[in-house]
Amino acid sequence: MTGKHHRLHHRERMGPFGETHFEPGAGFVGPRMFGPPFGGGRGRRRRGDVRLALLLALEEEPRNGYQLMQMIEERSGGRWRPSPGSVYPALAQLEDQGFVRSVERDGQKLYELTDAGREHLAERPEHPAPWEDVDPAAQSIAGVRKLVGQVAAAAMQVAQVADEPQLKRASEVLTEARRSLYRILAEDGDR
Numbered sequence: 001m002t003g004k005h006h007r008l009h010h011r012e013r014m015g016p017f018g019e020t021h022f023e024p025g026a027g028f029v030g031p032r033m034f035g036p037p038f039g040g041g042r043g044r045r046r047r048g049d050v051r052l053a054l055l056l057a058l059e060e061e062p063r064n065g066y067q068l069m070q071m072i073e074e075r076s077g078g079r080w081r082p083s084p085g086s087v088y089p090a091l092a093q094l095e096d097q098g099f100v101r102s103v104e105r106d107g108q109k110l111y112e113l114t115d116a117g118r119e120h121l122a123e124r125p126e127h128p129a130p131w132e133d134v135d136p137a138a139q140s141i142a143g144v145r146k147l148v149g150q151v152a153a154a155a156m157q158v159a160q161v162a163d164e165p166q167l168k169r170a171s172e173v174l175t176e177a178r179r180s181l182y183r184i185l186a187e188d189g190d191r
Contacts (some may be wrong), residue, residue, distance in 0.1 A: 098116045
């Protein structure tokens with residue numbers, strides 16, 4: 001394939017938001033159908049949130065960078081996973097400040113909290129850990145996003161295997177769902 005033809009072929013396989021694609025006979029491919037702005041991402045936080053999360057995680061036990069990212073993602077219920085581009089510079093800064101130090105154990109580079117890091121945490125005002133700071137509206141949005149993904153997956157499955165009458169019914173259901181959602185927005189807020 002030529003470069004231009006390859007790009008066109010690839011674009012034809014991409015979903016409407018550029019991430020999910022469908023291949024003949026392969027079924028639904030890709031866990032994320034919606035990119036920004038609808039699907040968001042793994043959640044961005046302020047630099048101070050990343051630093052605090054790292055300190056709190058290291059207060060429990062020494063961890064490597066990957067383990068820190070995993071732990072924060074688990075504690076946030078998957079809503080936030082700091083990227084390596086935010087974790088490693090924050091760890092370097094915390095190390096420069098003397099709050100953490102890197103140690104070599106079993107061939108792994110781990111980070112651990114220093115006494116100065118423990119004192120720093122003890123002095124901080126009582127606030128929830130950054131992974132606990134969850135806006136109820138954000139949880140509702142996450143629930144809607146999950147449902148949309150499930151509906152999209154079901155619709156694509158129907159599109160791949162349904163006959164013409166089934167496709168027509170699926171199209172009617174989806175059209176009515178879209179209209180119903182817009183009617184919600186048109187309602188008065190006090191209902």
